[in-house]
Amino acid sequence: MRKSLMRITLRQLQVFRSVCQQRSYSRAAEDMALTQPAVSLQIRQLEELLGQPLFDYVGKKLYLTDAAEALQRASADIFGRLESLDMQLGDLQGSLQGQLSLAVESSAKYFTPHLFAAFRRHYPEVSLQLVVTNHTQALKRLSANRDDLLIMSQVPTDLNLEFLPFLNNPIVAVAPATHPLCSQGLLCLQDLTAWPLLVRERGSGSRQAGEEYCHQKRAHFAQTLELGSTESQLEGVLAGLGLALLPRHAVRRELACGALRELPVAELPLLRSWCLVHPRGKYLSPVAQAFFAFVRDQRSQINALAESFAEPAPERRPGS
The missing domain is CATH 3.40.190.290 (D-Maltodextrin-Binding Protein; domain 2)
Known part of the structure; x- marks a missing residue:
């Protein structure tokens, strides 16, 4: 595994998922209670860790790159596993x-x-x-x-x-x-x-x-x-x-x-x-x-x- 991938944080993935859902940096900033520069910084850091761009702008519309599509699937699995862990811990508590x-x-x-x-x-x-x-x-x-x-x-x-x-x-x-x-x-x-x-x-x-x-x-x-x-x-x-x-x-x-x-x-x-x-x-x-x-x-x-x-x-x- 690339060592750079180990430096990805859950917060970065949360911001990334919000941008994917909102298709907008500004709306994602509002959704996450962040400033737009903070969202841009998190995405830029993610792109540096991945070594590939995540979004393209065509006209005024934001589109996901192939790397973003792959990261979106991986992040859904990661957060799904964390949600499952939370449920299992609750199940252990009865x-x-x-x-x-x-x-x-x-x-x-x-x-x-x-x-x-x-x-x-x-x-x-x-x-x-x-x-x-x-x-x-x-x-x-x-x-x-x-x-x-x-x-x-x-x-x-x-x-x-x-x-x-x-x-x-x-x-x-x-x-x-x-x-x-x-x-x-x-x-x-x-x-x-x-x-x-x-x-x-x-x-x-x-x-x-x-x-x-x-x-x-x-x-x-x-x-x-x-x-x-x-x-x-x-x-x-x-x-x-x-x-x-x-x-x-x-x-x-x-x-x-x-x-x-x-x-x-x-x-x-x-x-x-x-x-x-x-x-x-x-x-x-x-x-x-x-x-x-x-x-x-x-x-x-x-x-x-x-x-x-x-x-x-x-x-x-x-x-x-």
Whole structure:
């Protein structure tokens, strides 16, 4: 090993990780409660120890060099090991301690806090860092190894991933309570295409699932309106802009109070599974191992917890 690498300090790595995350020396300085010259000095010293530059500026944007990419992976492993050591020391004292770093696709964000609360009843000293993202961003986080675990649907088969399906994610068609379709009987997906469909941004897993399913069923919507979040879709439906295909968990309150109606479509709900995912061979911290084991072993408890999020719409007969 190069002797110079032994002189790298944890503080330098902390500053480096902040610059990587913020993509800015000034924002990293603010994040670390340092001055910008102090951040520049730490990075310059790191570059001298490595013998290679860490960042390039193109225009006004900061980009990581190959050396920075390698150092980022190494620093993630170093701090992960230190976090694991802290958890193991806590375990030796008789309690599991530490932080679970969890990323979830946006359709899972409604249920995940309830899932973590159930887990935390067993391990009250575990904290949570939760990041909500879309499907495309989730895949980038996986490749960068930024989280302990990820909750997503539609797990890619071409990546070397370990995944555990644990809960259905039913996608349903919703409309305002006053919509003409609400007074009709059992519908088919084609019946919905006369109205605009509100969709998420490109890169969303729920949008991809909905588009693929509609294409498979030959239900082609002449007009779609793109909104940037599930909440925007929900508000758009309430405002009368159109219909939407949404996770039932995301609209449970609006369905319960009658503001929205789940349309009785014969081809729906579209069922996808939420999966707990991590790269195959990834070292899992004791907290991540405990959470994975909890999700694997407590299926009945999780399903019971999810029932309040997934009450099916009553089936309507034609002419009823």
